Amino acid sequence: MATNSLKHLQIERLNPLEIDKAIHQKSLVFIPLGAIEWHGLHLPIGLDSLTSHGICLQVAHKSGGLVMPPFYYGMSGSIWHHPYTILIEEELVFLKIIKTTLVRLEASGVQKVVIFTGHFSLKQLQALDTLKQDWLIIRKSLDLSIFSISDCPTVEMEADHGAIFETSVLAEIHPELVKLQNLPSKEIFPSNDPNGNSKGDHRRDPDNVLFGIFGDDPRNYKKQRAEIIIRKIIDWLVQSV
Numbered sequence: 001m002a003t004n005s006l007k008h009l010q011i012e013r014l015n016p017l018e019i020d021k022a023i024h025q026k027s028l029v030f031i032p033l034g035a036i037e038w039h040g041l042h043l044p045i046g047l048d049s050l051t052s053h054g055i056c057l058q059v060a061h062k063s064g065g066l067v068m069p070p071f072y073y074g075m076s077g078s079i080w081h082h083p084y085t086i087l088i089e090e091e092l093v094f095l096k097i098i099k100t101t102l103v104r105l106e107a108s109g110v111q112k113v114v115i116f117t118g119h120f121s122l123k124q125l126q127a128l129d130t131l132k133q134d135w136l137i138i139r140k141s142l143d144l145s146i147f148s149i150s151d152c153p154t155v156e157m158e159a160d161h162g163a164i165f166e167t168s169v170l171a172e173i174h175p176e177l178v179k180l181q182n183l184p185s186k187e188i189f190p191s192n193d194p195n196g197n198s199k200g201d202h203r204r205d206p207d208n209v210l211f212g213i214f215g216d217d218p219r220n221y222k223k224q225r226a227e228i229i230i231r232k233i234i235d236w237l238v239q240s241v
C-alpha cells in the first residue's frame with residue numbers, strides 16, 4: 001500500500017480516542033530513527049528518517065500498532081562535516097529524548113515498542129546497544145526491540161550511504177524524492193573506483209562524481225531490484241515484531 005495512504009497509523013495525527021482504539025487492538029508503537037546528512041545530489045538529507053518512517057508504516061499496516069513521528073536527529077559518523085549534515089556527537093543527548101519517549105509510552109499503557117533505525121553509523125548502533133541495556137534496568141513493563149535497516153538477513157545487497165541500496169529503498173517509499181537526473185551521466189562520468197572499492201576515501205573528494213556517496217553507483221538503480229529489497233525488509237520486520 002502507498003505510504004501516503006497510511007496516515008491513519010501516524011500517531012501524531014490521532015486523538016486519544018483513536019489511539020486507544022488502535023492500541024487496544026495491538027499494543028505496539030514503532031519509533032523510526034534517522035539522521036540529517038548529505039546523501040549525494042540526488043537524495044534528500046532526511047533520507048534515513050523518511051525510509052524508516054515509511055517502512056514502519058508499512059509494517060504497522062500488516063502487524064498492527066501505530067508509528068511515532070521519525071526522530072530526525074542521529075548520531076555522528078565519519079561524514080559529519082559534509083554540507084547540510086547535522087549529527088549528534090553526545091550519546092547522552094541522543095538517548096535522553098528516546099528514553100523519555102519510552103517512559104511516557106510505558107506510562108500510557110503501551111506494552112511494546114519497536115525502534116527501527118534507518119541510520120546505522122557505528123555510533124548510532126552503539127548508542128542503541130546502550131539503550132537496550134539501560135532499558136532492561138529502568139523498565140517497568142514495556143518490551144523494547146531494536147532493529148537496523150542494515151541488518152535484514154534476507155537482503156542480498158549491502159546497506160550503504162546514498163548509493164544503490166539507500167536510493168532503491170527511498171525510491172520505493174517516496175519515488176518523487178529520488179532525483180538521479182541531478183547526477184552526471186554515467187557514460188561520460190563513470191564512478192571510477194580504485195580497485196573496485198566503492199566505499200573508499202576517494203568518495204570524500206568534493207570533485208568526485210559520487211562525492212559523499214559510499215557504496216555502488218546509484219545510477220545503476222533498477223526498480224525491479226528495489227521492489228525485492230523493500231519487500232524483504234518489510235517481511236523481516238513483520239515476522240520479528
Ligand SMILES: [Zn+2]
Nearest residue numbers: 047048161162
Ligand atoms: Zn542514509
